[in-house]
Amino acid sequence: MTVRMGIVGCGAIALNMHAPAAVATGGLQLSAAIDSDLALARSLANKFAIAHVGCNIRELAGMLDAVLIATPPHTHVALAAEAFDAGLHVLCEKPMANTAAECAEMIRLAAAAGRILAIGHNFRFFPVRRQLRQLLHQHGLGEIESIVATEGKPYTWPTLTGYTVRRELVPGGVILNAGIHTLDLILWWLGDPVEVTYEDDAVGGLESNARVGLRFRGGRSASFRQSRTCALPYQIRVIAQRGEILMSTNATRDYTLKTSGSSTRLRVLSDAADETDYARAQLSDFARSIEDAGLPLVPGPEGARVIRLIDQLYAIKRARPLPERAPIPGLTW
Amino acid sequence: MVNRRYEGKAVLVIGGTGFIGGRLAERLVLEEGAREVRVLVRNWSRAVWVSRYRVELVPGDVLDAASLARAMVGIDVVFHCASAPADNGGYTRTNVEGTRAVIAACLAQGVSRLVYVSSIAVHGDDHEGVLSADSPRPLTGRDYSDSKVLAEDLVFEAARSNALYCVIIRPTYVWGPRSSLFTVRPLREMKQDRFKWVDNGRGICAAVHVDNVVEAILLAGSKSGLSGRAYLVTDGEDLTWADFFGNYLRHLGVTAARALDSRSRLARAGCRATDVLRTIVERLKGNPAPLWRKVVRRLALELGRRMERRYMSAWDLHKYSRRAPVDIASTHRELGYVPVVSVAAGMRDTLLWVQDQYGGELGSPTPVAGTVPVHPAGQG
Numbered sequence: 001m002t003v004r005m006g007i008v009g010c011g012a013i014a015l016n017m018h019a020p021a022a023v024a025t026g027g028l029q030l031s032a033a034i035d036s037d038l039a040l041a042r043s044l045a046n047k048f049a050i051a052h053v054g055c056n057i058r059e060l061a062g063m064l065d066a067v068l069i070a071t072p073p074h075t076h077v078a079l080a081a082e083a084f085d086a087g088l089h090v091l092c093e094k095p096m097a098n099t100a101a102e103c104a105e106m107i108r109l110a111a112a113a114g115r116i117l118a119i120g121h122n123f124r125f126f127p128v129r130r131q132l133r134q135l136l137h138q139h140g141l142g143e144i145e146s147i148v149a150t151e152g153k154p155y156t157w158p159t160l161t162g163y164t165v166r167r168e169l170v171p172g173g174v175i176l177n178a179g180i181h182t183l184d185l186i187l188w189w190l191g192d193p194v195e196v197t198y199e200d201d202a203v204g205g206l207e208s209n210a211r212v213g214l215r216f217r218g219g220r221s222a223s224f225r226q227s228r229t230c231a232l233p234y235q236i237r238v239i240a241q242r243g244e245i246l247m248s249t250n251a252t253r254d255y256t257l258k259t260s261g262s263s264t265r266l267r268v269l270s271d272a273a274d275e276t277d278y279a280r281a282q283l284s285d286f287a288r289s290i291e292d293a294g295l296p297l298v299p300g301p302e303g304a305r306v307i308r309l310i311d312q313l314y315a316i317k318r319a320r321p322l323p324e325r326a327p328i329p330g331l332t333w
Numbered sequence: 334m335v336n337r338r339y340e341g342k343a344v345l346v347i348g349g350t351g352f353i354g355g356r357l358a359e360r361l362v363l364e365e366g367a368r369e370v371r372v373l374v375r376n377w378s379r380a381v382w383v384s385r386y387r388v389e390l391v392p393g394d395v396l397d398a399a400s401l402a403r404a405m406v407g408i409d410v411v412f413h414c415a416s417a418p419a420d421n422g423g424y425t426r427t428n429v430e431g432t433r434a435v436i437a438a439c440l441a442q443g444v445s446r447l448v449y450v451s452s453i454a455v456h457g458d459d460h461e462g463v464l465s466a467d468s469p470r471p472l473t474g475r476d477y478s479d480s481k482v483l484a485e486d487l488v489f490e491a492a493r494s495n496a497l498y499c500v501i502i503r504p505t506y507v508w509g510p511r512s513s514l515f516t517v518r519p520l521r522e523m524k525q526d527r528f529k530w531v532d533n534g535r536g537i538c539a540a541v542h543v544d545n546v547v548e549a550i551l552l553a554g555s556k557s558g559l560s561g562r563a564y565l566v567t568d569g570e571d572l573t574w575a576d577f578f579g580n581y582l583r584h585l586g587v588t589a590a591r592a593l594d595s596r597s598r599l600a601r602a603g604c605r606a607t608d609v610l611r612t613i614v615e616r617l618k619g620n621p622a623p624l625w626r627k628v629v630r631r632l633a634l635e636l637g638r639r640m641e642r643r644y645m646s647a648w649d650l651h652k653y654s655r656r657a658p659v660d661i662a663s664t665h666r667e668l669g670y671v672p673v674v675s676v677a678a679g680m681r682d683t684l685l686w687v688q689d690q691y692g693g694e695l696g697s698p699t700p701v702a703g704t705v706p707v708h709p710a711g712q713g
């Protein structure tokens with residue numbers, strides 16, 4: 001069976017990541033480009049030879065099995081509802097939604113419609129991340145004690161709607177938009193935190209620099225600093241009982257093994273070659289879950305989990321009084 | 334709220350995603366009680382600084398009259414701080430045509446005031462005596478300074494016709510958090526041992542902290558009876574460049590050994606040649622281009638890089654060698670300007686910002702415990 005999929009939202013991520021991956025993924029046919037701006041839909045359709053173009057899901061639902069929602073997060077719950085209503089399966093870009101309440105609604109709608117809801121945490125498809133537990137075991141490192149991550153570069157993403165900086169559309173800035181990848185990873189590896197600390201540089205608007213501290217059961221911890229104004233190492237340190245695994249945030253297979261006195265660069269085995277392949281892996285996983293009626297690698301509740309954490313972080317932000325004077329830009333403390 | 338000079342006012346900051354305009358928007362919304370602070374956004378990804386505040390981001394461009402008209406609906410005061418980005422048609426287009434469009438939109442939308450942020454560059458680079466806002470504004474053939482002179486002419490004309498209340502602020506050399514030219518660039522040059530002292534740093538440092546520029550802009554937009562006036566703004570402290578840059582060197586824990594003597598004919602000729610090469614590189618930009626153009630541009634680029642190891646632009650040489658002060662008496666007297674940040678306090682904050690945002694590259698080897706955040710890049 002070939003899954004006929006439409007892309008909803010023909011902006012930057014559809015153009016740069018999903019459409020190129022979709023046309024190269026077996027078991028899946030990219031059948032429709034859908035955008036409220038029909039010109040954008042047409043432009044994507046022309047570029048990738050997509051047969052159908054439309055400005056909403058409903059009008060093309062008859063010729064589709066599934067949709068990939070690649071619009072800004074404030075639109076996700078309504079679009080997912082429209083898709084489930086039309087009997088379609090949904091792969092939804094991260095962030096799953098703006099709030100945990102919206103995520104819960106999406107999960108409920110998927111269950112009621114009996115359709116697959118997968119969330120686009122494509123970084124989980126990186127082999128080095130999927131195989132972390134095996135790596136810890138294989139190198140005899142023991143259990144994870146803490147994770148220390150940093151990530152930052154001046155923001156240049158060619159967003160068409162500007163939603164990532166518009167507080168009328170999103171509840172947060174760099175954490176919701178980009179930090180979500182690393183936070184998702186931390187929750188995936190360590191579970192739900194029991195204690196949360198948070199600082200950011202927002203002054204009534206959206207944060208562009210933030211620091212997250214998490215404590216987990218058994219004394220494990222994680223810290224994460226992120227910026228979209230300055231360069232910080234794209235680095236994740238997984239510190240275990242008898243050594244650590246160091247990986248670049250963007251590394252799909254490479255990592256460094258550090259044990260007392262030695263540091264070795266290694267690579268996990270994988271067939272996939274570049275990042276587009278992980279976009280493909282995600283689409284294949286989605287198509288397979290539809291075919292087998294099984295769970296995708298990142299089902300709705302997994303996408304909702306990191307949003308619940310981000311809700312908590314933003315509650316801390318909202319409780320903070322505004323300063324009297326404009327503070328030094330970028331400082332989070 | 335610290336001041337209430339803009340209480341109840343709706344204001345638009347053009348250039349509010351940038352360095353000076355961004356800080357202005359921050360202060361307007363948090364400290365001045367403005368009812369609404371709108372920021373014109375040409376490129377969303379540049380809005381990551383100003384979007385940290387409760388401002389209204391409106392898409393638009395100074396070269397798009399319709400977007401200016403939309404952005405100015407219901408606005409009382411317009412602050413025009415936009416300058417030419419490299420990808421937007423060059424200085425003349427953005428600075429001159431953009432300013433023309435801003436003035437036209439202000440008139441059409443019934444905006445009551447315009448503050449235009451110009452530059453000390455309008456006074457050219459061969460002025461040897463005391464510089465004041467009444468000093469000549471010659472056209473020098475340099476794209477940037479000429480574009481600012483012509484843009485100012487448009488603003489003066491609007492003020493003369495009494496159609497629009499306009500004031501011009503001319504900052505000197507603006508430093509502080511987010512300053513590329515007078516904070517990050519010199520630090521980087523020092524770190525990479527490319528920094529050159531001109532005349533051993535004995536030139537007068539007439540720099541200005543961004544918060545002091547913003548203070549002058551805020552005064553210009555709120556005081557009456559000053560339409561058609563232009564004001565230079567500096568920190569007003571008696572410093573040499575050696576005093577000023579010494580702070581950066583101490584922060585980095587390095588010394589600077591390279592030197593240029595502004596009286597040396599060779600140095601002056603080298604700086605002029607560096608300028609010529611830069612101009613060639615700039616003028617021959619663009620794709621597609623015939624092969625000869627690419628070759629000449631490439632050669633000029635390579636040669637220019639080599640020259641810049643020893644020299645700097647003639648404008649920089651002039652700036653760092655000037656011994657005559659910048660007179661801001663009229664800025665004090667008429668505008669009521671008093672610096673809100675001393676160089677010492679501004680430097681402390683600026684270096685905190687550098688440590689936080691550039692700690693991996695430009696961090697201090699001995700950060701002050703308890704005040705300077707430890708940068709994660711410094712750990713590895």
